[in-house]
Amino acid sequence: MNPIEQSDPVLWQAICQEQNRQDSTLELIASENHVSPAVxxxxxxxxxxxxxxxxxxxxxxxxxxxxxxxxxxxxxxxxxxxxxxxxxxxxxxxxxxxxxxxxxxxxxxxxxxxxxxxxxxxxxxxxxxxxxxxxxxxxxxxxxxxxxxxxxxxxxxxxxxxxxxxxxxxxxxxxxxxxxxxxxxxxxxxxxxxxxxxxxxxxxxxxxxxxxxxxxxxxxxxxxxxxxxxxxxxxxxxxxxxxxxxxxxxxxxxxxxxxxxxxxxxxxxxxxxQQPAFKTYCEQILKNAKVLAEALMGHGYRLVSGGTDNHLMLVDLRAKSPNLTGAAVELWLQNAGVIVNKNMVPFDTRKAMETSGIRVGTPALTTRGLKEPEMKKVAEWFDRAASSGGDAQVLQKVRDEVTEFTRSYPLPHLTCSGT
Ligand SMILES: Cc1ncc(COP(=O)(O)O)c(C=O)c1O
CATH class of the missing domain: 3.40.640.10 (Type I PLP-dependent aspartate aminotransferase-like (Major domain))
Structure with missing residues (x-):
């Protein structure tokens, strides 16, 4: 038993809930990752x-x-x-x-x-x-x-x-x-x-x-x-x-x-x-980003500068639908188990808490073992949630699929078991 579980059940519950959230969702925030068990x-x-x-x-x-x-x-x-x-x-x-x-x-x-x-x-x-x-x-x-x-x-x-x-x-x-x-x-x-x-x-x-x-x-x-x-x-x-x-x-x-x-x-x-495996990992981050970028553009999204050379991309939602805001899409995606952050696009007319864009990145998904074919699935879930208009049924359907999918890509280390 983890000592926190014994001494502080309230704190333990919140830690396990957060671990479960990370484990059962797709992390597309470009600045986040999942550390190794050793780290x-x-x-x-x-x-x-x-x-x-x-x-x-x-x-x-x-x-x-x-x-x-x-x-x-x-x-x-x-x-x-x-x-x-x-x-x-x-x-x-x-x-x-x-x-x-x-x-x-x-x-x-x-x-x-x-x-x-x-x-x-x-x-x-x-x-x-x-x-x-x-x-x-x-x-x-x-x-x-x-x-x-x-x-x-x-x-x-x-x-x-x-x-x-x-x-x-x-x-x-x-x-x-x-x-x-x-x-x-x-x-x-x-x-x-x-x-x-x-x-x-x-x-x-x-x-x-x-x-x-x-x-x-x-x-x-x-x-x-x-x-x-x-x-x-x-x-x-x-x-x-x-x-x-x-x-x-x-x-x-x-x-x-x-x-x-x-x-x-x-x-x-x-x-x-310093290990060769880390270079392979970073190469895969870049391959995944390229495929995700192409797939999102295939669903009708415009990417700032037309694509990416690194691990992240900025989706300008206005090409898909002028009324879509980053704030709304961030929330819909979250309800569907796809975690992103709203982000201003260059020359945005909306403010930072609303925005016309979404930033996505591949480092965390790549750590979990997702590769090019899975990036196409991720883009499809992104599109279904972003095009849902907030429809709870559509979002729940995507959420169920994402939860099921993540079971095949467990996090590198679990502190709480059986959550
Ligand atoms: C380019 C850049 N510099 C600095 C920081 C700040 O890092 P921290 O949040 O650890 O203070 C960030 C964090 O997102 C960043 O993206």
Whole structure:
């Protein structure tokens, strides 16, 4: 019996319900994944008990001799995976990985330039409500209205005008590849440093399936829980000459004690990502995304930029039916057991809580073992639910089929049995 089951039945019930939800639905949220049993186990170890402020060999607490081994493992594996000079594995999240760069390289009031949130960028790339937009003068580049891709001439024009100290590349909802070398050229011209936030496609970079920003960027940040398939967390990489500033930005600049159980889980995930099977997994993510994109377009949906080069795609619902909103479709799909998130499309006339788009991604389904033929089924369920007008009977029929289907693709690890 799990100790939580015995000591705290109320908490246990909610955990089991969440596990059952994950097990019986199709996870299409592009930023989520299912970790391996080893990563899950590492996150649930007594390492959570330990304070270890500082860095390996230089701690403010006693008893860190094994903690040092674990943090060094995570660092060494990350360096080998990405080929970076230096890495700090202590940021608790992707947001803090970015904040560490701001603290290391900027002063309040400095100018930053990143992709606009409404065009796929992230909150932490200068949105006014975020610390990045409140403490810095944030400018944004947008996508070309025709191609819905990044236009480097436009980026260059804005960079020349606003003269940023930091140029941010990377995004949360951009389905195409990034040309980090072209950004570096602009950054050098205007005297900026480049921060590549590869939170979404880090797994693809680690396996050579997406161009690497490491040679071209002073800083590379990432979450560890998306395509990289580790625990919910972050890390920041940098060139050797920024290493000291970065480390003191993370600690003591931003954080106190590192979450050593999560750093152990990162070490486990990075070890897995070094195996040949992880590259096969990432290749399958891309194959699945291509087939899902084609199948959705076959059902009459328009995809932003006409398709995808990575693990995600943005479905513009208006081509299917002008009245469809992302909020309504997200709810209908959820009732049918297909989990997605509403997302603005470039130049959307609807607000963020309504939207005209849905973002979908293949990392989690690929972890469960789904391949190309199953992607066509997923697209069909998506279409039946999105075209249902919210009809409860239609949604229940899809829900029953999805529940039955998921039984053949069990999650990698179950904490609660018999739920
Ligand atoms: C590009 C990008 N950067 C940063 C983050 C922030 O990560 P976290 O939610 O761990 O703070 C995200 C999360 O979705 C992201 O997509």
């Amino acid at each position: 899950l186990a590492a996150a649930a170890t007594p390492l959570t008990n330990k304070y270890a402020e500082g860095y390996p060999g230089k701690r403010y607490y006693g008893g860190c001799e094994f903690i040092d081994v674990i943090e060094n493992l995570a660092r060494d594996r990350a360096k080998a995976l990405f080929g970076c000079d230096h890495v700090n594995v202590q940021p608790h999240s992707g947001s803090q990985a970015n904040q560490a760069v701001f603290l290391a390289a900027l002063n309040p009031g400095d100018t930053i330039l990143g992709l606009h949130l409404d065009h796929g960028g992230h909150l932490t790339h200068g949105k006014s409500v975020n610390i990045s937009g409140r403490w810095f003068k944030a400018f944004h580049y947008t996508l070309d209205p025709k191609t819905e891709r990044i236009d480097m001439a436009h980026v260059q024009r804005i960079a020349r005008e606003c003269k940023p100290k930091l140029i941010i590349t990377g995004a949360s909802a951009y389905p195409r590849l990034w040309d980090f070398a072209a950004f570096a050229e602009i950054a050098h011209e205007v005297g900026a440093v480049q921060m590549a936030d590869i939170a979404h496609f880090a797994g693809l970079v680690a396996t050579g399936l997406h161009p690497s920003p490491v040679p071209h960027s002073e800083f590379v940040t990432t979450t560890t829980h998306k395509t990289l398939r580790g625990p919910r967390s972050g890390m920041t990489m940098c060139k050797a000459d920024w290493a000291k500033k970065l480390d003191s930005a993370v600690f003591p600049g931003l954080q106190g004690g590192p979450l050593m159980h999560i750093i152990a889980a990162k070490a486990a995930a990075f070890g897995e990502a």
